[in-house]
Amino acid sequence: MSILTTTRPKKRTPIDPVGTKHGGTKPVLPANTTEAIQQFQDQLYSLSVFAWLRWPDGIKCIHCGAEDPGFLSTRQIWKCRDPRCRKQFSARRDTLLEDSPILIGDWLAVLWMVANQRGGVSSYDLKELLGVTQKTGWLMLRRIRMAVQYLHETGTPMPKRARTEAERFARLTAHVLLVSNEQLAEEEAAVDAGKPLSNPFARRGADRTGLRSMTDAA
Numbered sequence: 061m062s063i064l065t066t067t068r069p070k071k072r073t074p075i076d077p078v079g080t081k082h083g084g085t086k087p088v089l090p091a092n093t094t095e096a097i098q099q100f101q102d103q104l105y106s107l108s109v110f111a112w113l114r115w116p117d118g119i120k121c122i123h124c125g126a127e128d129p130g131f132l133s134t135r136q137i138w139k140c141r142d143p144r145c146r147k148q149f150s151a152r153r154d155t156l157l158e159d160s161p162i163l164i165g166d167w168l169a170v171l172w173m174v175a176n177q178r179g180g181v182s183s184y185d186l187k188e189l190l191g192v193t194q195k196t197g198w199l200m201l202r203r204i205r206m207a208v209q210y211l212h213e214t215g216t217p218m219p220k221r222a223r224t225e226a227e228r229f230a231r232l233t234a235h236v237l238l239v240s241n242e243q244l245a246e247e248e249a250a251v252d253a254g255k256p257l258s259n260p261f262a263r264r265g266a267d268r269t270g271l272r273s274m275t276d277a278a
């Protein structure tokens with residue numbers, strides 16, 4: 061055996077950020093907005109948070125429902141291990157982020173702020189804090205609000221119980237992830253056609269939902 065083969069570094073197994081082996085692993089969530097903005101700049105961490113909120117009982121193939129898909133770390137997507145399926149899918153697929161070019165971490169930071177800023181979040185805030193354009197910020201807020209409205213109208217209210225900032229963020233994010241892009245497009249078309257985009261939480265106090273000033277740049 062040559063010295064080259066013995067000294068060559070071992071090929072490292074890529075870290076599986078989402079613990080697909082035994083289902084989604086609960087990530088440690090940020091404690092406050094400052095931490096959230098900072099930590100959600102890490103896109104792999106953000107993906108693990110997103111995947112956990114989407115599949116709290118473990119990641120399943122969106123095509124056939126098989127558990128424990130393989131994670132392709134270079135492309136950050138999953139591939140079904142079932143020999144009859146073997147299809148690939150991203151975490152965004154069939155969610156309201158499906159066609160969005162915005163980073164998952166930026167979406168999570170916005171959801172954090174919407175869930176926790178009592179005075180509401182404006183597109184100016186997002187421009188300031190995340191560096192997205194004001195138009196992008198406005199579109200993100202609108203999309204979140206439409207998802208909440210759609211769920212409200214179709215009889216899926218957001219669970220009420222949440223004590224910490226992290227819990228409020230997790231609750232809102234898991235909630236809006238129930239809306240597919242298709243359903244959102246439906247809602248969007250109705251809003252564009254003149255349907256009012258109301259605050260679904262008005263009765264519970266708009267100040268506490270963070271959704272109050274979402275129309276600032278309309």
Ligand SMILES: [Zn+2]
Pocket residue numbers: 121122123124125126140141142145146147
């Ligand atoms: Zn499958």
